[in-house]
Amino acid sequence: MGTLSLSDFKEVRIPAPWGHISGRWYGNLTERPILAIHGWLDNLGTFERLIPLLPDYIGVLCIDLPGHGRSSRLQPGMHYSIHDYVFIIPLVMKEYSWTKVSLMGHSLGGIISFFYTSLAPNTVDMVISLDILLPRPIADISTALPDLAQSMEKHLVEEDRQKEGHLHEPPSYTLTQLTKVLAKGSSNSVTPQFAKHLLVRQVAKSKLYPEKFYFSRDGRVKFYHSMVVEPGLADEMARRIQKKPYMILKGLQSSHVGAHCDTPISILRENNPHFEYYEVEGGTHHLHLHAAEECARYIVPFIRHHRPPTLTSWSLTGKEQQLSSTEKRRVQERFFERSKNKRSKL
Structure with missing residues (x-):
């Protein structure tokens, strides 16, 4: 098995009531991918240094949040809100008929992943959170x-x-x-x-x-509405996640995972053999850009353990492995288009 290639992707446009969500689906198109969500003011390009280090048997669907990258803006008179961003996850799931979702989020994307997982834990099978868990508390109430x-x-x-x-x-x-x-x-x-x-x-x-x-x-989007999460609410959100596979990577030079996260992290860790927390040397808040290799050292085993290759994976040893890269891509494209056609008839 190898790693993903930045040149092996399919551009996607996911319909939304206000326009569309733009994205890139890297690698394997025949199986449910990891859904990757970027941070505030960023776009899906934030994952470009990490993508080539991830295993190629599982795809990664990176999206631009509304108002970011190449996704549609909200209509005039509307405002951006962290509450509304959470609904992007079930919107994507519905488009591809997923009953489960694997999440990887940085900063705002990690907060969205935490919120969604606490609301619908039975639909999530894995979370990778990059230098975030909760929004920062208000520093000065005055x-x-x-x-x-x-x-x-x-x-x-x-x-x-x-x-x-x-x-x-x-x-x-x-x-x-x-x-x-x-x-x-x-x-x-x-x-x-x-x-x-x-x-x-x-x-x-x-x-x-x-x-x-x-x-x-x-x-x-610079003025989006965030959310102040009271300690009691944060604790209850963490409890609802229960024993889900959850990884947090903190950049050592970053303060985004601070004391306000201590109790929720303790709850996530409690009696949970699937919780992992690591501090990445040299990592700023964008640790997946500055220290992509170090992040991958933790992320890859986590993915392999909680989303291992299936018997139908296109990268396993067998007949498909003998196909040329072009032929293999055509097989995936046909599968992807058939799946989409079926959905459009529902």
């Missing part, structure tokens, strides 16, 4: 309401700007400048070296300045 009011005002300003989009283009930059802007916006968690993995799906060419580009994601 500034919470003024900050929320300011966020609301900025959201309205951005919406007005989009209504007059033919008159006002977002700030534009050269590609070199964009890498620095992205690094600064992520508190250098995404360094210029790795910015290229994210920029491909979130910039558009300026109509005013031919040599420049601007961020094409929906500017309103």
Whole structure:
């Protein structure tokens, strides 16, 4: 068995009431993949350094959240909310007729995975959470309401700007400048070296300045509604997950998995032989970009244990292994299209 290839993927468009969810399905198309969900302001490119290190017998479906990457934006007058993002998971499951889902999420994607798993634990068979579990608590209660009011005002300003989009283009930059802007916006968690993995799906060419580009994601996602999870609620959410296979990887240089996660992690770990927690050396918040190899050292055995190859897997020894890569791809494409045609007739 080998590892996945970044060049072996199928572009997918999952219908949604507001448009579509854009994604890339890497590797095996004949079996249920791992659903990978990126973090806030990122896109599916965030997994590009990790994908080639994962086993090739199981596919990985990476998606762009609404308003991010190449997925549709919400209609004017709507706002982005962590509560609504949770519904993306059952939407994808319904599209492909899955009764179970395997989740891998970074940052916001990891929070979404935790929320969904606590709400529908019987539909989840595995969770890999990259440098996150819960939203950070409010640091200063005295500034919470003024900050929320300011966020609301900025959201309205951005919406007005989009209504007059033919008159006002977002700030534009050269590609070199964009890498620095992205690094600064992520508190250098995404360094210029790795910015290229994210920029491909979130910039558009300026109509005013031919040599420049601007961020094409929906500017309103910067002001999405998060959720304050009270300690008691967080504990109960963790209890509902029970003994599900759950892995948390924390970047040693990151503070996102802090003291507010201690009790929920203890509950997840309690009497659960399938819970794993590791701290990754050299890892910032985007540890899967900076320390992809180190992350894979923990993730690959976890996947092999909880989603082992099945007898029908296309990468097992047998007749299919004798097929050329092109022939093998055609077999998967036919299976994928037949499955989709069946769903459309339901």
